[in-house]
Amino acid sequence: MGLEVQASNKVIIGIDTSTEFLKLGIAKENLIISELLLKVKDSHTRYLLSGLNFLLVNNNLVREDVDGFGIVIGPGSFTGLRIGLATIMGIISAWKVPAYPVMSGDIAWRANLGLIETKHFFYILDGKRKELFVMHYVKEKNSFKLKEDIVALNYQATIDIIKSYYKEGVTLIGNGINILRESKIKLPKKIKIIEGNVNGFTGGDIAKFTFDASAGQAGKIEPLYVRDADIRT
Template sequence: MIILAIDSSSKVATVALMKNHKLLGEITLNDKKEHSVILMNIIDNLLKLNNLTIDDIDGYVVSKGPGSFTGLRIGMATIKGLSFGSNKPYVSISSLDALALSASNFDGIICPIMDALRNSVYTSLYKGHPSLVASEIPVTLERLLDFSALDIDELIEIIKSKNEKVIFIGDGVDKYKDYLIEHCPNCYFPPNHLNLVRASALGEIGYSLIENGEFDDPNSTPFYLKKPQAEREYEQRMK
């Protein structure tokens, strides 16, 4: 089985191809180009590099959020179009789950943080557990905190209450690393390249779901956790 996975939930555009749990290739761009301009070109280039066409794809994986409102809509619309056009299934996975998987061997709390602006982050908390089944993902994730949009100080207080070592991962690390080191004892950080959401991590989770016949409803939508800034500003003016 061959699947194509994409994530456009942040300024990163990332696409991966996987076959039988093996990564065939991945292209990740970390810049500010519009995803609507580059995403299909990345998909086409990755398929050509692997001597494949869209007809060879058996299923799709896409980020459902949280993250950029525009980026999420572009990613979901792209995958829905490919899925419906080929009559192949798709699944949507949280970018936070994908980030946590990249740090899943850490023997403490895993805390992905994605910058949500205004001194807040999109986040969740996880523990990684090694799998004893060879056909499954080597490490499964236990979610300790539901997907949340939290003020960074609120998150730090939650972390402190756990009284465990914690690893922070995600694009929020670049913005808050010094502050976290100062205010959050016993914290760790991964190599910088792991702070980018990877389509390969998203695909690894989604591959197992597709393999088990767990598909998204065609009407599934992204989740944002926060209202769009324009809507928040409008509500503020109307108070």
């Protein structure tokens, strides 16, 4: 099964600061040429620009070589997202290059397309406060479509929604899987889990799939706000 990635001969930098992993990558003509992964212990703000600079310098790229940024807008850690997005806003204001907002689940299914053999794909991420961010996709020909709005659910509600589809075949990706395991809630046996500790994709995957996942639409980049409960008075 092959994914027809939207053609691009451009150099795109992919960035994700939505989790504890700082993911950076460069793709040129839809090929990943370099990537960097760093588990950030404190704050992305201390590492993002040095990581980006490292990547550019090591690939002999300068400002004129960069055609745009693909940036994950969520769901995920709001603090991490704001650091990433604000930084890129500053860079694109200076460099006058476009930024393409992409959702993590949209990158995750593209990066794992050959491995997802089921009709349903759930991308589940730690949403903190005993909740998970849940993105539910359904297969359509050679791609997946987001079936419902992205939601923040408690652990049991997440399991319940997964169970309601598991007869049709379900695949899971994301750090929410480990959280469910640690919570001792039993996952249905027939579910396929794609393991991995970087939530299913790398910085290079973001760069590679940016055009496809954003439909080539550069635009205003803002974090994806999933729940109003984050507004605490």
